[in-house]
Amino acid sequence: MAMAMGIINCNHHALDASYVKRAADLSDKSACFTSPHPNFGCVIATTTNNVGKVFGEGYLYAHGTKPAEVQAVEAAGEYCRGATAYVNMEPGDCHGDCTAVSAFIKAGITRVVIGIRHPLQHLRGKAIQALRTEGLQVDVLGEDIRSVSIEEALKSCLTVNAPLLYRSACRVPFSVLKYAMTLDGKIAASSGHASWISSKESRSRVFELRGRSDAVIVGGNTVRKDNPRLTPRHGCGHLPMRIVMSQTLDLPEVANLWDVREVPTIVASQRGARKRFQKFLASKGVEVVEFDILNPKDVVDYLYDRGYLSLLWECGGTLSASAISSGVIHKVHAFVAPKIIGGKSALSPVGELGMVEMTQALELSDVSYEQIGSDVLISGYLQPIPDMTPVIPSVAETSAIDPSLSPYDSPIIFFYKTWDPYGSFSNFSPHPIKLPDENGDYVTWSSVEHYYQAHKFVGSSNPNAKSYIEAIHAAKSPEEAARMGRRAQREHPDMVRADWDNIKTEVMYKALKCKFSIYPHLNSMLLSTSGCILVEASPHDLFWGGGRDGEGLNYLGRLLMKLRSEFLGDDDVDDTHNKPEISVGYRQF
Numbered sequence: 212m213a214m215a216m217g218i219i220n221c222n223h224h225a226l227d228a229s230y231v232k233r234a235a236d237l238s239d240k241s242a243c244f245t246s247p248h249p250n251f252g253c254v255i256a257t258t259t260n261n262v263g264k265v266f267g268e269g270y271l272y273a274h275g276t277k278p279a280e281v282q283a284v285e286a287a288g289e290y291c292r293g294a295t296a297y298v299n300m301e302p303g304d305c306h307g308d309c310t311a312v313s314a315f316i317k318a319g320i321t322r323v324v325i326g327i328r329h330p331l332q333h334l335r336g337k338a339i340q341a342l343r344t345e346g347l348q349v350d351v352l353g354e355d356i357r358s359v360s361i362e363e364a365l366k367s368c369l370t371v372n373a374p375l376l377y378r379s380a381c382r383v384p385f386s387v388l389k390y391a392m393t394l395d396g397k398i399a400a401s402s403g404h405a406s407w408i409s410s411k412e413s414r415s416r417v418f419e420l421r422g423r424s425d426a427v428i429v430g431g432n433t434v435r436k437d438n439p440r441l442t443p444r445h446g447c448g449h450l451p452m453r454i455v456m457s458q459t460l461d462l463p464e465v466a467n468l469w470d471v472r473e474v475p476t477i478v479a480s481q482r483g484a485r486k487r488f489q490k491f492l493a494s495k496g497v498e499v500v501e502f503d504i505l506n507p508k509d510v511v512d513y514l515y516d517r518g519y520l521s522l523l524w525e526c527g528g529t530l531s532a533s534a535i536s537s538g539v540i541h542k543v544h545a546f547v548a549p550k551i552i553g554g555k556s557a558l559s560p561v562g563e564l565g566m567v568e569m570t571q572a573l574e575l576s577d578v579s580y581e582q583i584g585s586d587v588l589i590s591g592y593l594q595p596i597p598d599m600t601p602v603i604p605s606v607a608e609t610s611a612i613d614p615s616l617s618p619y620d621s622p623i624i625f626f627y628k629t630w631d632p633y634g635s636f637s638n639f640s641p642h643p644i645k646l647p648d649e650n651g652d653y654v655t656w657s658s659v660e661h662y663y664q665a666h667k668f669v670g671s672s673n674p675n676a677k678s679y680i681e682a683i684h685a686a687k688s689p690e691e692a693a694r695m696g697r698r699a700q701r702e703h704p705d706m707v708r709a710d711w712d713n714i715k716t717e718v719m720y721k722a723l724k725c726k727f728s729i730y731p732h733l734n735s736m737l738l739s740t741s742g743c744i745l746v747e748a749s750p751h752d753l754f755w756g757g758g759r760d761g762e763g764l765n766y767l768g769r770l771l772m773k774l775r776s777e778f779l780g781d782d783d784v785d786d787t788h789n790k791p792e793i794s795v796g797y798r799q800f
Contacts, residue, residue: 225360226263227297230254231326231352235299235367237270238279242371242423244449244688248274248630249375253283254297255320257290266290273688274629275641275658278302280311284318292319299368301329301351302338303630312341322348324356326368330379333632369596374520377541380597383511385521386539388531389420390560391546391586398528401554403436409546412584417525418443420544424451425519426477428510430530431457440467441525442474450474450694451523454514456530458505460485471496472702479513481505496701498751500759507534513759516750518628532562535573541594543575547587624740625748625757635733636745636771638663639689642733644725659722660689664696666718671708679706719755720770727774737775745771 231254238252251271256263267290269282280302284291302311315323323342328351329335342349352361352368369376374385391409392398399405407414421427422443433439434455441453453468453476460480468476469492478492482501489499502509507530514522524534534540545560566572575591582588626633629640638660645655646662649669656662665683668676679699686692700707727733747767749756755767 223258223261224356224358226258226261227295227324227350227356228352228358228361228364230256230263230265230295230297231299231324231361232364232367233265233268234279234297235326235364235371237268238299239371241270241272244273249300249303250371251279251302252299253279255283255287255291255294256297257294266294273690275639275688275690278311278314281314284314284320287318293321294319295322295324296320297324299326300372301325301327301335303329303331303334309338309341312338312345315342315347316345320347322350325349325351326364327352327372330372330376331630332379334630373542373596376597378515378520383515383539384425384519385541386511386524386534387420387424387522387542387544388524388526388534388540389417389544389546390525390531391548392560393548393550393552395551395553396559397552397554397557398560399558400552401557403558405437408548408550410548410584410586413546413548413586413588416546416583416588420523421451422449424521424523426452426454426514426521427523427525428454428456428530429524430526431455431459431462432527432529433525434462434466434468438463438467439525452477452519454479454510456480456505456507456510456526458484460488462488464488464491469495469497472698479505479510500751507537507539511537511539513750516748516759528558528560528562531560532564535561535593536564538594542592543590545589546583547589549585622742623744623746625746627748627756633736633740635736636747636767638719638722638767639693641689642726642730644722644729646721646725654684656684656722657686658689658692659719659726661686661692662722663715663719664692667696667700667707667711667715669708670710671706673703673706676706676708716766716770719767720774723770723774724777727778734778737771738778741775741779744768745775 234252234254236252237254238250240252241250248271253269254265255267256265258264267283267285267287269277269279269286271279280296280298283296287294296315325339328339329337339349339351350356352365377383377385390398391413393408398408409417421441427441429439429441434457442450450473453474455462455468455476455478457478458481460478462478475496475498477498477500479500479502480489482503484501492499500513502513511522524531524540526534531540564573573593575589575593576595578589578591580587580589624633625631626636628634629637631637634640635642639658641658643655643657644659644662645653648654656665661683665680668679668683679695683692683695686695727737745768746757746765747755749763750759752758753763755763755765757763757765757768
């Protein structure tokens with residue numbers, strides 16, 4: 212039936228496709244703000260005689276803020292009745308409140324056209340089924356709507372959420388290699404001088420690419436020669452993590468990347484390298500992560516565990532060749548400047564790959580060309596965007612599970628990012644809580660993270676602390692609240708209340724108890740984990756998380772298990788997992 216209609220209503224399908232593409236284009240506006248979350252856009256329109264009219268639209272700013280679907284419904288108002296809603300990706304109502312789906316149903320939307328299904332296995336098809344159960348007609352591009360006219364719209368939907376697709380299907384962040392070179396393929400003169408190969412317009416595009424990435428990666432040689440800052444410098448709200456890969460830590464003591472007041476920096480190195488220099492970096496606030504053998508694949512796997520969706524590689528030829536050989540690069544952006552510099556020893560953008568015949572050359576797919584200033588940007592994929600059959604590994608298959616556990620041990624449930632199966636356990640999940648302030652007046656906080664970060668400054672003797680509390684309270688997303696609170700704590704330690712280290716677990720527990728008391732579906736989810744060990748799977752937070760190798764204290768998991776016992780009325784069941792005097796994380800449970 213669907214295919215027959217596709218032939219009869221090809222013009223109508225072209226209109227459908229145009230609105231889905233419009234939703235994808237809208238969703239792209241949030242690319243600098245939603246990290247590390249997916250991009251959602253929604254358009255509400257009516258169609259008469261193959262002529263459409265838009266009444267409302269919206270896009271997701273960040274998780275924890277108003278969904279795109281709700282924004283579009285509110286904008287369209289009474290015109291929603293009998294209208295069609297177009298979304299670039301299936302709504303991701305992963306916290307049980309079904310906000311987006313409910314908005315469509317209550318508004319009187321009769322049809323929903325979806326660009327792609329949600330790629331995460333535990334969300335895939337859920338919203339579609341819920342809408343169809345309520346009697347709405349749901350059409351998915353490529354499934355219910357098949358025609359040539361949908362190809363461009365479908366491509367836009369895949370491209371705008373490529374990072375999530377790669378992560379869900381391949382279990383790696385989406386990695387983009389960027390470089391600028393002369394017409395004769397050089398990234399620097401024989402002397403090593405490289406400023407500037409590309410035009411000012413091209414450099415502005417690079418700032419935009421950084422703003423769309425969760426992290427920017429360079430090698431030690433780039434730090435030594437270029438002393439980069441690796442910041443977006445475009446005014447957008449998202450600042451990517453800066454990562455330096457260096458085996459020997461032969462790095463300068465003075466570098467822009469060691470200034471972490473605005474943007475944090477991670478240095479990835481080989482285990483045991485220059486311990487004294489590691490202490491120096493730590494004194495600057497730079498995080499050092501050691502690997503048994505430093506290579507791009509292990510670093511990418513680690514960043515996957517940290518929840519990153521997209522990485523931008525701005526490295527030299529040696530590291531770029533290693534990254535390509537490791538199979539971690541998915542897309543290439545090459546800025547080609549109309550300049551010739553020559554030089555037998557001048558560096559090229561990609562080092563030795565071991566290829567001796569042109570037939571071995573790697574070919575890009577889906578190649579595009581764009582003139583930017585005087586340069587030409589050539590972009591293409593080394594690895595195509597994954598198809599829509601992603602498989603999310605079960606907890607039992609993840610590398611994070613302790614291999615020493617026997618079948619008789621209590622099962623472990625890991626949680627971290629809000630879009631994971633147990634993502635509602637995260638402080639960043641979009642569940643507002645309402646708690647009394649110091650005066651007994653009830654205040655609504657957008658998330659547990661908002662509440663926790665603000666309470667670092669509640670009761671502070673510093674008269675300026677109030678402005679920090681108000682700013683964090685008004686933060687548009689949990690990510691922004693976390694950035695504000697951490698930065699203020701780092702830059703103004705005198706602003707933090709004197710007893711914070713002693714009471715921070717109490718503050719967290721109070722917020723968690725409120726959250727899991729007022730949302731029945733969250734309470735049910737927590738109780739359903741009875742008998743399981745809960746581990747916050749942060750590989751870098753050794754207090755609230757389980758750590759990279761299980762060395763973390765996992766206090767967030769402990770507090771949730773304690774809360775679960777309280778709700779079950781059996782404080783003794785889990786209390787052995789939660790007592791503060793237990794000295795290590797989940798490996799000892």
